[in-house]
Amino acid sequence: MDKVTQMYGTNVFNEQTMRQRLPKETFKELxxxxxxxxxxxxxxxxxxxxxxxxxxxxxxATHFTHxxxxxxxxxxxxxxxxxxxxxxxxxxxxxxxKELIKGEPDASSFPxxxxxxxxxxxxxxxxxxxxxxxxxxxxxxxxxxFCSYTGFALDKKTxxxxxxxxxxxxxxxxxxLFGHDDVHSIKTTLGPEQEYFLxxxxxxxxxxxxxxxxxxxxxxMAPKNQEMEDHYFGTIKSRVQAFMNDLNEELWKLGxxxxxxxxxxxxxxxxxxxxxxxxxxxxxxNQLTMEIIQRVAKQHDLVALLHEKPFExxxxxxxxxxxxxxxxxxxxxxxxxxxxYENAQFLLFLTAIIKAVDEHQDLLRLAVATAGNDHRLGxxxxxxxxxxxxxxxxxxxxxxSIENDTPYDTIGKELMKIxxxxxxxxxxxxxxxxxxxxxxxxxxxxxxxMPGSALSVAQPNIMLNTVIADVLDEFADYLETSQDxxxxxxxxxxxxxxxxxxxxxxxxxxxxxxxxxxxxxxxLNLKTTVDALPYSILPENIELFERQGVLMKDEIVSRYEIxxxxxxxxxxxxxxxxxxxxxxxxxxxxxxxxxxxxxTALLKRSLTxxxxxxxxxxxxxSISYFMEQAYAALKxxxxxxxxxxxxDDFEIAASFVRDMxxxxxxxxxxxxxxxxxxxxxxxxxxxxxxxxxxxxx
Ligand code: ADP
Ligand code: MG
Numbered sequence: 001m002d003k004v005t006q007m008y009g010t011n012v013f014n015e016q017t018m019r020q021r022l023p024k025e026t027f028k029e030l031x032x033x034x035x036x037x038x039x040x041x042x043x044x045x046x047x048x049x050x051x052x053x054x055x056x057x058x059x060x061a062t063h064f065t066h067x068x069x070x071x072x073x074x075x076x077x078x079x080x081x082x083x084x085x086x087x088x089x090x091x092x093x094x095x096x097x098k099e100l101i102k103g104e105p106d107a108s109s110f111p112x113x114x115x116x117x118x119x120x121x122x123x124x125x126x127x128x129x130x131x132x133x134x135x136x137x138x139x140x141x142x143x144x145x146f147c148s149y150t151g152f153a154l155d156k157k158t159x160x161x162x163x164x165x166x167x168x169x170x171x172x173x174x175x176x177l178f179g180h181d182d183v184h185s186i187k188t189t190l191g192p193e194q195e196y197f198l199x200x201x202x203x204x205x206x207x208x209x210x211x212x213x214x215x216x217x218x219x220x221m222a223p224k225n226q227e228m229e230d231h232y233f234g235t236i237k238s239r240v241q242a243f244m245n246d247l248n249e250e251l252w253k254l255g256x257x258x259x260x261x262x263x264x265x266x267x268x269x270x271x272x273x274x275x276x277x278x279x280x281x282x283x284x285x286n287q288l289t290m291e292i293i294q295r296v297a298k299q300h301d302l303v304a305l306l307h308e309k310p311f312e313x314x315x316x317x318x319x320x321x322x323x324x325x326x327x328x329x330x331x332x333x334x335x336x337x338x339x340x341y342e343n344a345q346f347l348l349f350l351t352a353i354i355k356a357v358d359e360h361q362d363l364l365r366l367a368v369a370t371a372g373n374d375h376r377l378g379x380x381x382x383x384x385x386x387x388x389x390x391x392x393x394x395x396x397x398x399x400x401s402i403e404n405d406t407p408y409d410t411i412g413k414e415l416m417k418i419x420x421x422x423x424x425x426x427x428x429x430x431x432x433x434x435x436x437x438x439x440x441x442x443x444x445x446x447x448x449x450m451p452g453s454a455l456s457v458a459q460p461n462i463m464l465n466t467v468i469a470d471v472l473d474e475f476a477d478y479l480e481t482s483q484d485x486x487x488x489x490x491x492x493x494x495x496x497x498x499x500x501x502x503x504x505x506x507x508x509x510x511x512x513x514x515x516x517x518x519x520x521x522x523x524l525n526l527k528t529t530v531d532a533l534p535y536s537i538l539p540e541n542i543e544l545f546e547r548q549g550v551l552m553k554d555e556i557v558s559r560y561e562i563x564x565x566x567x568x569x570x571x572x573x574x575x576x577x578x579x580x581x582x583x584x585x586x587x588x589x590x591x592x593x594x595x596x597x598x599x600t601a602l603l604k605r606s607l608t609x610x611x612x613x614x615x616x617x618x619x620x621x622s623i624s625y626f627m628e629q630a631y632a633a634l635k636x637x638x639x640x641x642x643x644x645x646x647x648d649d650f651e652i653a654a655s656f657v658r659d660m661x662x663x664x665x666x667x668x669x670x671x672x673x674x675x676x677x678x679x680x681x682x683x684x685x686x687x688x689x690x691x692x693x694x695x696x697x
Contacts, residue, residue: 004252007249007252007253008252008253008255008257009252009253009254009255010253011059011134011135011136011253011254011255012132012133012134012135012253012254012255013052013055013056013132013133013134014132014255015132017055018030018048018051021051021054021055022047022048022051023047026044026047026048029041029044030044030048030129033129034129034130035184035185037165039101040097040101040127040129042097042098042101043097044097045096045097045098045100045101046096046097047097048097048100049095049096049097049099049100050095052095052100052133052140053082053093053094053095053140056082056135056140057082057093059135060138061082061135061138061139061140062081062082062083062138063079063080063081063082063138063139063140064079064080064082064095064099064139064140064141064142065077065078065079065080065139065140065141065142066078066103066105066125066127066142066144067141067142067143067144068105068125068143068144068145068146068155068157069146069155069156069157069283069287069456069458070146070154070155070156071154071155071156071559071562072566074287075287075288075291076105076146077139077141078103078105079139080099082094082095100127100142101126101127102124102125102126102127103124103125103126103142103144104123104124104125105123105125105146123146123147123148123149123154124146124147124148124149125144125145125146125147126144126145126147127142127143127144128143128144128145128157128161128280130278130280130281131143131280131281131284132255132281134254134255134288136254136288143157143284144157145157145158145161146158152552152554152555152558153551153555156283156456156458156459156462157280157283157458159458159462159550159551159555160279160280160283160458160461160462160465161280162548162549162550162551163461163462163463163465163466163469163548163550164187164188164279164280164465165549166465166466166469166548166549166550167186167188167325167465167466167468167469167472168185168186168187169469170469170470170472170473170476171186171325171333171349171469171472172185172186173472173473173476173480174345174348174349174472174475174476174479175327175333175345177476177479177480177485178341178344178345179341180327180329180331182329183327183328183329183331184328185327185328186325186326186327186328186333187278187279187325187326187328188278188279188323188324188325188326188461188464188465189276189277189278189279189282189323189324189325189326189332189445190276190277190278190279190282190283190321190322190323190457190461191273191274191275191276191277191282191322191445192274192282192283192286192319192320192321192322192451192457193271193272193273193318193319193320193322194271194272194273194274194286194289194290194293194319194453195269195270195271195317195318195319195453196269196270196271196272196293196304196305196306196317196453197268197269197270197304197305197307197310197311197317198240198243198268198270198297198302198303198304198305198696199268199302199303199305199692199693199695199696200301200302200303200691200692200695200696201298201301201302201303202301203687203691203692203695204303204692206686206687207686207687207692208577208580208581208585208686209574209577209578209581210303210305210310212573212574212577213307213570213573213574213577214305214306214307214310214372214454215305215307215309215310215311215372215375215574216310216311216312216689216692217574217577217578217581217665217669218578218581218586218669218672218673218676219311219312219673219676219688219689219692220673220674220676220677220688220689221313221689222688222689222690222693222694223690224690224694237696237697239300239302239696239697240270240302240696242300243296243297243299243300243302244270246296246299246300247272247292247293247296250292250295250296251274251288251289251292254285254288254292255285256274256285256288256289257274257275258272258273258274258289267314267693267694268692268693268694268696269314269315269317272289272293274286274289276322276324276445279461279465282457283456283457283458283461286319286456286457287456290306290454293306294306302696305317306453306454307372307453307454308370308372308373308375308376308452308453308454309372309375309376311689311692311693314689314693316375316376316452316453317376317452317453317454318376318449318450318451318452318453319451319452319453319455319457320447320448320449320451321447321448321449321451321457321460321461321464322442322445322446322447322448323445323446323447323448323461323464324444324445324446325349332444332445333345333346333349334346334349334350334441334444334445334446335444336444340418343418344418344486344489347402347418347493348475348489348492348493349472350441351492351493351496351497352468352471352472352475352496353389353446353468353471354389354496354497354500354501354503354504355471355496355499355500356464356467356468356470356471357387357389357439357467357503358389358500358502358503359467359471359500360463360467360541360544361387361503361523361524362524362526362532362535362538362541363463363466363467363535363536363541364387364439364448364450364460364463364464364467365385365387365450365524365526365532365535366526366529366532366533366535366536367451367459367460367462367463367464368450368451368452368455368459368460369526369528369529369532369533369563370452370454370455370529370563370566370567370570371529371566371567371570371571372452372454372570373450373451373452373455373529374527374528374529376452377450377527378527383435383436383437383438383449383450383509384436384438384509384510384514384515384525385525385526385527386438386509386514386515386518386523386524386525387438387439387450387503387523387524388437388438388439388503388504388505388509388518388523389437389439389440389441389503389504389505390437390439390440390441390504390505390506391441391504391506392441392506393506395441396504396506399497399501399504402418402490402493402494402497403494403497403498403501405494418486418489418490418493435449436508436509436510437449437505437506437509438450438509448460448464462550465550466544466545466548466550467544469548470544470547470548473547473548475492478492479492502521502522502523503523505517505518528658529563529567529654529658530564530567530654530655530657530658533560533563533564533567533654534560534651536556536559536560537556537557537560541556542556561650564650564651564653564654565650565653565654567654567657568644568650568653568654568657571657571661571662571665572641572644572645572657572661574665575637575640575641575644575661575664575665576641578637578665578668578669579634579637579638579641581686582630582634582668582672583634585685585686586630586672586675586685587627587630587631587634588685589679589683589684589685590623590627590675590679590683592683593623593679593680593683594620594623594624594627596680597616597617597619597620597623598616598620600613600616601613601616601617601620604616619678622674622678623675623678623679626671626672626674626675626678627671627675629670629671630668630671630672630675633664633667633668633670633671634668636664636667636668637661637664637665637667637668640660640661640664641661643656643660644656644657644660644661676688
């Protein structure tokens with residue numbers, strides 16, 4: 001066996017392992033409970049727990065943990081030991097079914113937006129048996145959902161699973177209409193492409209901004225940036241290659257198939273694309289991937305930056321969310337087919353997505369709203385903050401002919417009748433490579449390009465699944481009562497396209513003219529997190545989530561509060577870090593340089609009155625000028641931060657950050673970056689952009 005096959009999935013308690021290690025009956029019953037989505041009975045749980053424990057101990061594990069995804073964006077784990085001391089001084093290794101299916105982390109300090117009163121501060125975690133247990137750092141990890149005792153979701157996994165159930169239910173109704181009685185479940189699929197930067201650890205450690213905030217808060221441009229585009233798909237440096245080899249191995253052991261690894265447009269930027277899988281598993285895998293990228297990087301004296309915008313003026317990092325939907329019989333519902341019926345079904349799903357995206361631009365936008373991603377959306381390399389759909393010219397032309405009852409073929413063939421005609425073959429449009437569209441159809445899936453690199457990819461998928469489920473629900477209601485299915489299907493698709501075609505845009509999303517064009521079309525342009533998040537609590541959006549059974553009002557309101565507070569917290573830390581760096585590093589360092597300039601000028605003068613000292617004096621003058629500016633801006637930022645700290649209301653605080661703190665931070669950065677360009681490198685207190693971006697050799 002080759003190396004990859006041999007190590008693939010070795011740290012995963014996957015189906016193959018379960019089949020080998022569980023009694024036949026238990027395995028069958030487990031499979032059935034997983035399929036039906038029913039809770040596990042304790043007898044099976046005990047048997048599974050036992051097999052899992054034996055397997056984990058063989059692999060050297062002594063502890064287990066319920067691994068969950070609280071609202072903080074990272075994953076959480078609380079390790080418990082298998083070890084159970086006995087009266088006779090010995091120990092036995094124990095792990096019960098109860099411990100497998102339910103955990104009670106003392107999790108009172110996870111953000112809950114007021115959902116759990118302190119008297120019932122404990123939530124519980126529950127095994128998601130559709131996602132395999134695995135071993136990480138010698139600990140058996142059990143993927144779980146995290147809820148309060150009253151049943152409120154306190155994590156990102158619970159609503160994700162609920163949203164998958166919602167779309168399963170509605171999509172099943174649709175495929176039944178097309179005669180697919182053999183289909184029993186429909187699942188969404190996800191392939192999240194992960195971008196990140198690598199910097200040398202020794203430079204990272206000298207930058208408080210990177211350490212505290214994950215991004216540079218200061219930094220003048222290096223003489224070379226990304227203009228040569230020589231990094232894109234360039235040869236990978238041997239140190240980075242060694243890192244990637246180790247990373248691949250670690251991921252393979254966890255059953256995560258990292259498919260591609262190439263350099264991105266920006267220097268020091270890389271991308272990893274896994275082979276897609278069922279959404280909840282892909283989400284777990286992406287969380288693990290982010291964690292493992294960081295861990296393996298450290299082993300190579302590198303640091304992986306997952307922030308959306310680590311460097312000003314350099315492309316940021318995203319996480320392209322490739323989304324599709326498939327039946328348990330193996331049909332990708334976004335794959336155009338060969339028969340009129342398959343095509344009609346494809347067009348119905350496509351139309352549903354077009355409607356869902358157009359009607360819920362606000363929800364898709366806010367699903368990717370974070371302080372970090374605000375630097376990216378609308379900047380030059382990322383999709384704009386405006387949501388639109390790219391379909392490519394050919395598919396758009398096909399839809400237009402359906403919409404207008406005009407021939408697709410201009411030579412004047414017959415009209416396309418849905419359910420009667422085969423779709424004209426259209427090629428996967430290569431122009432989707434322009435990457436400017438936030439939501440692009442790429443042949444058999446949609447690529448949502450707005451999510452930022454650090455985001456939990458659960459969020460955009462909860463939204464996509466829910467809004468699409470809701471439209472499918474509406475379509476199914478209409479079609480199930482239809483007397484003339486084909487005619488009504490045709491009308492439904494036609495009317496929906498007429499109503500929602502404004503969301504389709506195949507042009508350049510970076511172009512300024514698109515902003516005004518989008519405005520004319522009435523599309524939303526929510527520039528910041530603070531602009532976007534309040535849409536989550538609009539009555540119609542709360543109704544939508546309740547209708548689809550994904551989130552209840554209290555859960556939505558608490559999430560809104562958590563996310564707004566997170567935005568404020570992130571920027572508060574950034575502002576405080578800036579203040580610290582300016583006061584303790586930048587200004588004191590420049591003072592020394594100023595002294596050297598002044599001393600030299602003075603010395604020259606004492607030697608002879610006429611000795612020129614232009615460099616010393618003019619530099620001193622410029623430095624003094626920018627130092628005054630920096631100092632004034634520092635005072636101003638300090639005042640703004642003080643003002644922020646006395647605001648109690650989370651909405652007012654977030655708006656204050658957007659309108660007052662962020663501009664004050666920009667005003668402080670500007671003179672400091674000027675100072676960097678005037679100062680002797682030996683005096684500058686931390687590594688420059690040049691070192692960070694081109695420092696891995
Ligand atoms: P590229 O974007 O370079 O053309 P691919 O289209 O092969 O590359 O895939 C990009 C990402 O999309 C990969 O992570 C891949 O696994 C994922 N992907 C491919 N098919 C699907 C699908 N049906 N559902 C979800 N993700 C998919
Ligand atoms: Mg792609």
